[in-house]
Amino acid sequence: MIEFQNVSKTYPNGVEALKNISLKIEPGQFVAIIGLSGAGKSTLIKLVNKMIDVTEGNIIVNGLNIPDLKGKALRHYRRSVGMVFQSFNLINRTSVINNVLAARVPDMKPVFSLFGIFTKKDKMIALEALHKVGILEKAYIRADQLSGGQQQRVALARTLAQNPSIILADEPVASLDPITANQIMSDFERINKTEKITILVNMHHVDLALKYASRVIGINQGEIVYDGGTDNITEDILKTIYGRELTDEDIMFKDK
Numbered sequence: 547m548i549e550f551q552n553v554s555k556t557y558p559n560g561v562e563a564l565k566n567i568s569l570k571i572e573p574g575q576f577v578a579i580i581g582l583s584g585a586g587k588s589t590l591i592k593l594v595n596k597m598i599d600v601t602e603g604n605i606i607v608n609g610l611n612i613p614d615l616k617g618k619a620l621r622h623y624r625r626s627v628g629m630v631f632q633s634f635n636l637i638n639r640t641s642v643i644n645n646v647l648a649a650r651v652p653d654m655k656p657v658f659s660l661f662g663i664f665t666k667k668d669k670m671i672a673l674e675a676l677h678k679v680g681i682l683e684k685a686y687i688r689a690d691q692l693s694g695g696q697q698q699r700v701a702l703a704r705t706l707a708q709n710p711s712i713i714l715a716d717e718p719v720a721s722l723d724p725i726t727a728n729q730i731m732s733d734f735e736r737i738n739k740t741e742k743i744t745i746l747v748n749m750h751h752v753d754l755a756l757k758y759a760s761r762v763i764g765i766n767q768g769e770i771v772y773d774g775g776t777d778n779i780t781e782d783i784l785k786t787i788y789g790r791e792l793t794d795e796d797i798m799f800k801d802k
Contacts, residue, residue, distance in 0.1 A: 576735065
């Protein structure tokens with residue numbers, strides 16, 4: 547489903563974020579991308595839905611060469627790719643269901659979109675998405691009245707409401723406490739298995755990546771230094787990925 551072909555990304559300031567990356571991600575995989583801050587994790591994620599452009603190489607998703615997409619073709623493609631951020635990106639002063647319904651706006655007729663008129667079908671899709679992440683009872687509560695974990699679940703429900711085939715998550719649990727982070731990662735795991743959605747999540751915490759993902763990609767200074775199953779990762783491999791021994795900051799559940 548997703549293939550990187552000799553992809554490099556150099557930012558205008560000269561930083562080489564990714565160096566000649568080649569990899570394939572099959573449909574339905576749950577992939578965790580791990581490494582230090584600045585290793586290139588977020589860059590890799592953002593290239594998949596063309597939030598940023600490649601410097602060299604191609605990214606093929608379902609037969610489409612993503613660097614070539616623009617205009618209507620790019621907008622149509624992005625409807626199939628959901629994005630979950632660390633900061634939730636909710637409209638705090640409106641209800642939970644209205645936040646989820648925002649995902650339906652691109653599919654609406656312009657006049658309905660202008661006045662925020664949603665069909666019964668759209669509302670049912672939004673409610674079903676909230677049910678899938680376990681917060682249906684919060685549908686008509688203002689978003690700013692929810693906890694951080696609940697707000698991230700709303701963001702995940704909003705993504706589900708656009709019916710994506712791929713979900714990209716950029717440090718989705720970095721701002722959450724350990725227990726809540728564990729719950730959110732459980733949501734991702736369940737959605738991956740039940741909805742058959744391909745999930746790419748970049749994260750810093752090794753223990754959560756190994757617990758929930760079926761595949762781990764380790765990046766160090768813009769290069770892939772490990773790509774394989776979670777069962778095969780050793781302390782030496784983790785040291786190669788992080789360039790040092792792991793510290794408490796790399797592990798969310800310190801007793802594990």
